Structure formats: structure tokens, C-alpha cells
Amino acid sequence: MPDKYKILIVDDVPKNIQVVASILQNQGYSMAFAQDGHTALEQVGSNAFDLILLDIMMPGMDGFEVCRQLRKKPGNKDVPVLFLTAKTETESIVNGFEAGAMDYVIKPVNEAELLARVKTHLELYRSRKELIEINQRLNEEIKERKIVEYRFRSMYENAVQGMFQSTFSGRITSLNPAYARILGYDSPDEVLNIDNVADVFYDTPRIALT
Template sequence: MSKVSEKKITILIVDDNPKNIQAAAAILGNEGYDISFDEDGESALRHVQDTTFDLILLDIMMPNTDGYEVCRGLKENPDTARIPVIFLTARTDIESIVKGFEVGAADYVTKPFNEVELLARVKTHLKLKQSDARLRELNAAKDKFFSIISHDLKGSFNALMLGFDLLTDDYDRMSEDKKKNLLETMNTACRNTFDLLNNLLTWSRSQTGNMSCEPEIFDIREIVAEAVFISENAAKNKNIRIIAGIKENTLCYADMDMMRTVIRNLVANAVKYTASGGTVTISAKDCGDDLEISVSDTGVGIRPENIRKLFRIDVKHSTSGTAGEEGTGLGLNLCKEFVEKNSGEIGVESEVGKGSRFYFTCPKTEIRYEAGAS
């Protein structure tokens, strides 16, 4: 299995003069950046449709489609609008510079360019882009937090209060079966509220940096057994069978509490999105330096266009379970964060109407853990 590694920064150079491309590529390549190039504006606009770039160096004076038009096109496309564009230009008059900023350029470098200046401007705008991404992530997290408090948590408490009101007002007139059904419904609401609060508090601690990663050797079978126990009642109410096929002494090296949260959420989700009579299966596979833990279900499945939304905090995506259980998507965000903090990877395979398989890897040894964290 490949370790989690930092994504290499990609830069696109667009210039109709090959010598300018070679000079800029040599300077930036020495810094470890991944360089691509195009020699005309039309090619560049096509290139960005299928490749993601962190920054674009763009010549202004090019035949057919000049740099201004290319920049305008990039900024009008939501998929490329946030890529910083630095103009490479021999034109230093105020009118040309102002026009560049008006079409969306972040900066400009005059030609022939100075190596120190070029690197300084590129590094500055890459840092600004990273800061912008982090700020948007924090805003998305804040929005998610308030959405959960205002909608999901409020909804859970409303269900509980309604149940208590019915018991208070109609207890003497209710049949024993009705009382039992109502109490079971309230018990489910209590468990859902507890799970939501647990995830919310854990996620809040992780976002504020108050949750350190403390890896140790432990038997993954033990925390799988805990997760099965926690989801047992919900599964029983839906006539779902949980099969935990993990051998004793299946050891891994990770933060035990974080892995407990990951497995608990994946098992709970599998039960939530599996219909009555279905099956949830938990298994482990030896992958050399890693263990791969899988939670498979015979549930409703996930549409391909929704799979990429599952682990993103900035995308609102949640659906109700097969018995109307509410979902927030927060649990999967936690799973991704905790798996990656422990040098692992997480993914999903799914087919609508047939079910899903969520899987993640975790290191088996301290050496593998440290290698993945480096």
C-alpha cells in the first residue's frame, strides 16, 4: 500500500517563446515543483480542463488568444477561478498592468525575469493560495458545526420531547404495545443524539488541536467487538446480521481511540443504510506493512457522483437511513481525518442497490507508522 504523502505542487507555464519556458522551468524545477507548459492560449485552456494546477505563469503577448483572454477564461470557470495567475510580461506601462489585474491576475513579473524575484513571487502566491484554502476549510467547518446544532441536534431533541409529551399526556390510555414501541423509538433517538454529540465533541477537539495522536500496538479485533456491541441494538431492530470475521491478535500500530472512532462510525453507517434482513460484514486483510479493515454492507449503495462528496467537510451531503435515521456526514469526515493522521488511507467502493464497502489501512508497526508520517 502506498503511504500518505504530500501532494507535489504543479505549475503551468504558458508562453509562445520556448526559451522563456525553458528558463522559468529550470528555475522552478530546481525548487522541486512539477512543471507543465503550453505555447499558446487555446492549448492552456484545454490543458486546465483535465489537469489541476496550483499556479499558472502566463505570457500576455501571444498570437490568437492573448494572456488577457486566457486569464479571463480561467477566472470565469469555477473549477479554475482560484488558481493564482502571474503574468510574464515585457510591458511595464500602467495601463497594461492595470488591465492584467482587472482580468484577474494575482501578480506580474517583468521579462527578462530575475530568478530571485520570480521565486519570491511564486512562493508568496502559493502560500496565499494555501492560506485561502485553509480559511475556506475553516469556514466550511464552522458552517457544518452550526448546521448540526441548528438542524440535526435540534431535530433529535424534538423527537425526544415529543415522545415524553405523549407519555406524559396519554400514558394511562396507551396499550402496552404502543408504550413499548414509543420507548423503543425514544431509545433510538437517545442513542442517535449521543452518537451525534460524541462525534461533534471529538471533531471539535480535533479541529482545535486538543487531540494528540498517541499510537500503540493493539488488537484491532477488540475495538471491532466494541463497535459491534454498540450497534447491536440498532441492527437487531432492523433484523440486520453483523458478521465480524477478524482473528484474535490482529495487531496494528495506531492511536487506539481514533481507530475506535473510525470503526464505530463505519459500522453504525453500514447498519443505518442497510435495509431489514441485510448483512454487515467486518473483515481484515494483511497487506504487508499495513492492515486493511473493511466494513461491507448489503445496503442501498451510493451513486458515483456522490462518492467524491463523502469525505469533504465543505460539501453538504447526507441522506436518511433505511429506517429514516438522520445523517450529518460528520462521521465520515472524522474517519478520513483520523485514518490519515495515523499514516493510513480510506476509500469506498459502492454499487447502487447492492451495497457498499468502506475500507481503510493502518500500519502494523511503528517503523511503518513513522515512515507514513514523514
């Protein structure tokens, strides 16, 4: 992988952290640890993590509340949170998803399952980030293009020199006010009604005689 993924492991039991960390350490991940919800939030506030493994049952602030607090911050809305839990009741699982979790890892942790879920969510997160970056670049390009088009249109409309565009068949498709005046018309719209540009070039311009 080009850059190390950063994973935060949160559990109030040090042995549980050790078990998970020992499984992940050979995958090249960069890891940080927290043993309570407040410390976890502080870690997230000062570091950009790519995935968070979060225990549910912790004293003080439980995993559900930690996850809710994480999701309130714009920068953490898409970071995958996987709950570590021995609770398999439907209500607990639903509560976790409602709090903002993306998946569950059941304790005792199965090594193959943990690695598969972590890898899957890291890849999905990377893909989402890349898509967001692409969309941002496209939006910037669109803005720049609109600015260029506006500047060109402003120059075209306000130019002292006459300018026009026509099709190969001779139909004028665009002209600026200066060119309309040169041809003796009051506005570009009058010229656009002419079927063939030759009618303009070879007929006597409609200039009032004095």
C-alpha cells in the same frame, strides 16, 4: 512541502518557458507547459494547478483573454495567475489585474524575484484553500448540530413521559406538554410562570374533580 505544487507555464516562445522552468525545477515543483492560450485552457480543464505563469503577448488568444476565460470557471477563480511580460506600461498592468491576474513578473525574468513571487502566491493560495475547507467543515458541523437539536426537540415535545428542566433555585426553565398535563395545566407556558418548582410538587395539582 507535503505535496508538490503544480505550476502551469504558458508562453509562445519555447526559450522563455525553458528559462522559467530552469529556475523553478530545483524547488520541487511539478510543472506543465503550453505554448498558446487554447492549449493552456485545455490543460487547466483536465488538471488542477496551484499557480499559472502566463505570457501576455501570444498569437491568437492573448494572456488577458486566457485569464478572463480561466476566471469564468468556478474551480479556477482563486488559482493565482502571474503574468509574464516585458510590458511595464500602467495601462497594460491595470488591464491584467482587471482580467484576473494577481501579480506580474517582468521580463527578462530575475531569478530571485520569480522565486519570491511564486512562493508567496503559492502559500497564500494554500492558506485560502485551508480556510475554505475549515469553513466547509464548520458549516457541516452546524448543520449536523441543528439536525440533532431538532430531533431532540421533536422527541422532547412529543414524548408521552413528562420531562422538565429547572435551575438550582427551583425555577422551571423548560418542560414538555406531557409534563404540563400531568401537573394539571393546559400548556407549558402556564407552568413557566411559577417561581418555584416546589409550588408545583407540593400544592394540589389543578385537576378537575368529577
